[in-house]
Amino acid sequence: MVRIAEIVGADNLLVGDAVSERFVHIWKTHIPLAAVAVVTPTSVEQVSAVMRYCHQTGLSVVVHGGLTNMVGSTETSGIELVISMEKMNRILELDVNSKTAFVEAGVILEHLQEEVKKVGLMFPVTFGAKGSAQVGGMIATNAGGLRVFRYGMTRQWVLGLEVVMSDGTVISGLKKLVKDNSGLDLKQLFIGSEGVLGIITRAVLRLSPASGGRHTAFVALEDFGQVLVFLRSMELTLGGALTAFELIWKDTYQRMCGVLKGGGIPLAFGYPLYVLLEISTSTGGTSPNLLEQLLEKYLEEGIVLDAAVASSESEQNRFWRIREDVDHLVSQCTFDQHFDVSLPIADIGDYVDGIRRNLDAEPGVDTYFVYGHMADGNIHVVVSKKYDSVDLIERVNNLIYSPLTNYGGSISAEHGIGTHKKAYLPYCRSKEELDLMRRLKGALDPKGILNPGKII
C-alpha cells in the first residue's frame, strides 16, 4: 500500500476501518465493503501507475463507479483493491458545434444531463439511477433505460474512449468522430464489458439536439396479436416520431396504478393489455392533435379497445409515474426476484404466456408482474415469493430463463451478467461464444486481475 500511497497521495487512499465503513453512506447498501484498500485516483496517469503496480504484484482490482449495478458487477471478496472513480468527475469540454461532451469517467449522469441541457443539447441515455450512476459505469455496462427505442443504448452515444489496460497501458481513442473506420474499433470491446477487459477513464460522448414536445397516451388492447398490429401501424404512420411503446399486462397495470392513490387512473382496469406510448415532436413538426386523431381511427377500427391521451404536462407525468415507479410495485412484493430479459418482438406474447403458466404452477410464487419496453423486445418480470430458499430462487430463475433459449432470447437485456447471472449465461450464449470471451479476457488481462469472477 506504501507504493500506492506514493502514486495517488495519502488523501486518495483508504485503508482499515475507512474501507469497511465506506458503504454506510453510499446508496442502497449497508454491508461493509470488503477490500484491501480503496483508491480514489484523480488522473489517468494515476490509474495507469496503480495498474502497473497491480500487474507487477498480481493484486486484483474492482472498479467502483456509482454502485448502481444490479447484478453484482462491483462485488468484492476482500482481496481486491477498489479503484473508485468519484474524484475523476470533471466535464472537460462541451463542444456545441461538434455536439460532443468530453468527460471523466466519474461524472454523475444527471450532472452531465443538466450541463448539456444548459447549452441547448441533450444526452439521451437516462435511467432511474441517473442521480448516482457514473458515466464510466454507464459505458462499462452499455446501459439502456427509458429512451432506447428512440435513441438506442449507451453504445450508440460513445464516440471515443480512453481505457487503462490491466498492465497500465493507456489506450487513448478520445476522438470526436461520428464515422471512423481506421482499423479495429477498439472502444467497442470495452463498452458493456463490465470492467473485465480494461478501466474506462475518460470518454467522448455524442450529444443530440434537444427533443421537442411530446404527447403521451395509454391504450388498452385485446391480445398480443393486436398489440403487434397496432405497433406496426403506428410505426408506419409516425416513423421516428414514435418514441416510447411500453407494454403492461392486466394485473400489473392495476397494481402499478396504485401509485396514484385512486386519483386519475388513465384507463379502467380489466383490459388484457395496456400500452403507454409517446410521440415526440419537433417545433417545426407534428400537429398537436395528431395523436388524438390517430387513436380515434384505431378505436373505430377496433384495433384498440380504449385510449386516453394526456392533456397536460402534469397528466403526462402521472401517466409515466404509473410505469416508472417500480419501487411502488416492488414494495408490494416479498422475497422478490427481478428479471430483465429480451427476445424477438414477435415472440413476446408467446413467451409471457409460457412463463405465466410456469409461475402459476410454482407453489412458492405468490404473485408476479410483467411489463417492459415492448418495442425493444425487452420484458421485465418481478416475482414475489411466499418464502425464500436457494432452491426456490433457482427454480424461479430457471422458469424465466430456460424458455429463452428456444426463442433466441437473452437473460439480460440491459443489466448485464456480473456475478448474479453467470450461472444462467449458457441459456443464451454458446460454448464457443463463452470460449471466445475467455480468449479475449486472456489476451487483454493475462493475469486475470481486472474485476475477477465477473461474467466469465
Next chain:
Amino acid sequence: MVRIAEIVGADNLLVGDAVSERFVHIWKTHIPLAAVAVVTPTSVEQVSAVMRYCHQTGLSVVVHGGLTNMVGSTETSGIELVISMEKMNRILELDVNSKTAFVEAGVILEHLQEEVKKVGLMFPVTFGAKGSAQVGGMIATNAGGLRVFRYGMTRQWVLGLEVVMSDGTVISGLKKLVKDNSGLDLKQLFIGSEGVLGIITRAVLRLSPASGGRHTAFVALEDFGQVLVFLRSMELTLGGALTAFELIWKDTYQRMCGVLKGGGIPLAFGYPLYVLLEISTSTGGTSPNLLEQLLEKYLEEGIVLDAAVASSESEQNRFWRIREDVDHLVSQCTFDQHFDVSLPIADIGDYVDGIRRNLDAEPGVDTYFVYGHMADGNIHVVVSKKYDSVDLIERVNNLIYSPLTNYGGSISAEHGIGTHKKAYLPYCRSKEELDLMRRLKGALDPKGILNPGKII
C-alpha cells in the same frame, strides 16, 4: 486442393485458368486474379471445414464479397485461397413483426433492399455500389453511405452475426435482439474488421419502418461559420426530421453541376459554399411547406444567401444527381487520388482551408474537389494531378492526412484501411492502439491466415 474439393464439391472449386480469368467478368477490374484457388462454399459448414483445413495446413485465406472495396481489402498476392461468398446468397427470413432480416453473407445489398421494401419495411444502409456489394462485405467494412446522418453506419443495423474463426470454429450469435447485455458483445469485434479476425457467414439485420416523404433543397452560404449556425438551427427546429446535410465547396459545386448539361442548375455559381439538405416526413407528420417557410426565414435573417427547394420528385432526383454522380467528377480528373477523412464537425472549415493551401502550393496538383457528409464530420477530397509518381502520390497523401492528427481526425471515415492506407494509419491511431489491434489479431488468428497484410 483435393481435400477442399471433397469439402465443397468440384462445382465449387476453381483452379488454374478459371482463377486468373475470373475477374474479367467482374465489376471494375481486368487484372487477373492471383490465388491458388477460388472456393465458393454453399453453407456455413463448408466454410468451417475449409478453414479447419487451412488452419491445419497454414494456407492463407482472402474472402471475396462483391469486390467493391476501395482500399485493397480483398487483394491477393497469389499464395492465398479465395473464399467467395457468392453462392451463399439467400435471404433466409424476413420477420415483419420483429423487423429483422436473416441473411447469408453473399446476399447483394440491393436485392435485400428490394425484398425488404416488398414487406413494407426498409434496410437503411445504402451506397453507390449497392448493386454489387454483398451484405457480408458491408458488415466486415462497417459501410456508411448516403444515410448515415439519419440512420448511422452498418454497425447500428447488425443484431446478430455468425462468424467462422481462423481454426474453423463457428461463433453463432444469430439473435434478433435489439438489447442484449449478456456478456461481451462479440459481434462488435467483427463488424468493420475487414476480414482479419473471422469470416462472416450469416447475419441478422435490423430493419426500419419505411420512411415517408422527403423535401430537398440547395442552399448557398457565405462561410463555414454560417454553415455551422445554419446546421445547428435546423437541427434544433427539425430534430430527427433533418436527414441529409451535404456540404460542397464553390468550385466543386460548379464542376458537379456539369452533370446536368446546363439544364436546371439549382443555384447560381460563385457562392462560397453550398449545402444540399433533405428533411424526411412521416405520413402523419410534417407540413409540406415547412421547408420553404424555414428557408425564407433564414434568407431574411441573412444566414443563407440563396436557396432553392425542389418542387417535384424529378427535381429532387436532379438535385441529388449533382452530389451523387461522383463518376462525373472523376471523369474530369487525371491521375486522381480519392480521400475519405473525418474530423470533428466544428473543425471542418479550418481543416479544408489548410489542405487547400497545401494543395494550391503543390506543383504536381492540377485541381481538386471537396465535398462531404458535413453533419457526420466526413469530408471527401478528390485530387487531380498533372502526372503520376510514387513520390507525388505520397506527398499528396501526406498533405491530406498529416493535418488530421492535430484535429483528432481519421484517415478513413468509411472506406477502411485495407492495404492502401496502412502506411498512414499512425496519423490517427497510436502505437498502443495498433499494438492492441495486433494482440487481438494474435489471439483470434494465431497463425495469421485470415486476410494477411490488411490493416495491421
